[in-house]
Every structure is written in C-alpha cells, then in structure tokens.
Amino acid sequence: xxxxxxEITHIPMLSLDVDMDLDDEDSTCKSRHQLMEDNAVLRSNLxxxxxxxxxxNSVLVRANAQLVVQGLHAAQLKRKLFTKEQKKETTGxxxxxxxxxxxxxxxxxxxxxxxxxxxxxxxxxxxxxxxxKKSIRELRKEKREWRxxxxxxxxxxxxxxxxxxxxxxxxxxxxxxxxxxxxKAVKRADTPGSIVERLEELEEEAxxxxxxDDEDEDDE
Numbered sequence: 001x002x003x004x005x006x007e008i009t010h011i012p013m014l015s016l017d018v019d020m021d022l023d024d025e026d027s028t029c030k031s032r033h034q035l036m037e038d039n040a041v042l043r044s045n046l047x048x049x050x051x052x053x054x055x056x057n058s059v060l061v062r063a064n065a066q067l068v069v070q071g072l073h074a075a076q077l078k079r080k081l082f083t084k085e086q087k088k089e090t091t092g093x094x095x096x097x098x099x100x101x102x103x104x105x106x107x108x109x110x111x112x113x114x115x116x117x118x119x120x121x122x123x124x125x126x127x128x129x130x131x132x133k134k135s136i137r138e139l140r141k142e143k144r145e146w147r148x149x150x151x152x153x154x155x156x157x158x159x160x161x162x163x164x165x166x167x168x169x170x171x172x173x174x175x176x177x178x179x180x181x182x183x184k185a186v187k188r189a190d191t192p193g194s195i196v197e198r199l200e201e202l203e204e205e206a207x208x209x210x211x212x213d214d215e216d217e218d219d220e
Contacts, residue, residue, distance in 0.1 A: 132202055139199045143191060154186040161186070 161183040172179045 132205060136199065136202050139195055139202070143195050143199070146192065146195065150189055154188060157186045 165180065165183050169179050
C-alpha cells in the first residue's frame with residue numbers, strides 16, 4: 001500500500017474588518033443609513049467567520065484522515081517487521097542458536113570453536129546436498145525431454161518407413177514380384193553421454209540413488 005506524503009495544511013487566519021467603535025456608540029443616536037452600514041459590516045464579518053470555521057473543520061478532518069492512513073501504514077510495517085523477525089527467529093543460523101543462552105560463555109574456548117566449526121560444516125554439507133539434488137532434478141528433466149523428442153522422432157521415421165514399404169509392396173504385387181519384408185522398428189538412439197555420465201556421478205555421491213526414468217519406454 002503506497003502512502004502519500006503527509007500534507008501539512010495550516011488553519012487559515014481570520015481577517016475580519018472589525019470596527020471596535022461600534023460597541024462604544026449609541027445606536028439610538030445613529031441614522032437609519034448608518035445602522036444599515038453597521039449591519040452590513042457585521043453581516044460580512046459573520047460570513048467570514050463562518051467560512052473560516054468551515055475551512056478550519058475541513059483542515060481538521062483532513063488531518064485526522066491522514067493520521068488514520070499513516071496509522072494503517074505503521075501497522076502494516078509493524079506486521080511486516082514482526083513476520084521478518086519471526087522468520088529470522090525460526091530459520092536463523094545455527095550460530096545464533098549456539099549463542100542463544102542466558103549463561104556466559106568463552107567465545108575463544110576450544111569447545112565453542114569446535115562446535116561452531118561443526119555447525120558450519122553441516123551448513124556447507126546441507127548446501128552442497130541441496131545443490132546436488134537440484135542438479136539431479138534438472139538432468140532428469142533434460143533426460144525426459146530428450147526421450148520424448150526421441151520417441152517422436154522414431155514414430156515419425158516409422159511412419160515414413162511403413163508408407164514407403166506399403167508403396168513397394170503394392171508395386172511388387174502388381175508386377176507379381178516378391179513382396180519386400182516389412183521394415184523393422186526404428187532403433188532408439190543412445191542417451192547423450194553427457195547426461196548419463198553427469199547423472200551417474202551425482203547419484204554415486206548420493207550413495208547409489210536410482211533414476212526413476214531408467215526404465216525403457218515402449219513407443220511401438
């Protein structure tokens with residue numbers, strides 16, 4: 001949620017044309033024309049005061065609305081920060097967990113350094129294992145895609161061979177000659193060595209993990 005920059009609006013100053021002498025004068029001594037002029041001035045001041053009050057209330061409403069929006073934004077940031085901190089707490093490094101203790105410890109002691117080294121070694125091994133599994137998945141996917149393309153190629157070649165054989169068969173029958181033998185199925189090409197060798201190498205590292213795609217596919 002994008003929060004607009006806060007808009008600082010000051011309450012406008014009220015500029016009234018106030019004639020303080022009106023309070024000191026006796027209205028009974030004024031003419032009708034003077035009273036009408038005084039009344040017009042008072043009405044003008046009253047109108048200005050009402051407009052000022054309306055604008056003041058509008059400024060306050062906008063300011064309160066901005067406070068609400070900013071409060072929502074602050075709450076959103078607070079939730080994000082809490083989620084981030086919780087994630088760090090649950091998936092933090094083992095180094096932090098090793099240090100998480102209310103008891104003091106000597107960070108230069110041999111036991112602490114050995115424990116820290118062991119944790120770092122475990123982290124490195126886990127990262128390598130994760131990368132190895134990812135590489136195996138990618139190679140297996142590449143192998144499956146190659147096999148699918150190979151199956152399609154064999155099927156297309158088989159179709160061409162059968163159509164050619166049917167043509168030769170019909171021609172031989174018409175000429176009362178010996179019908180040629182039906183062509184054999186197209187032999188499948190070998191899986192590219194780069195895929196096989198790399199996959200076997202990675203599976204050996206896993207202790208002989210088998211490939212679920214090892215079974216030959218029958219496309220005939």
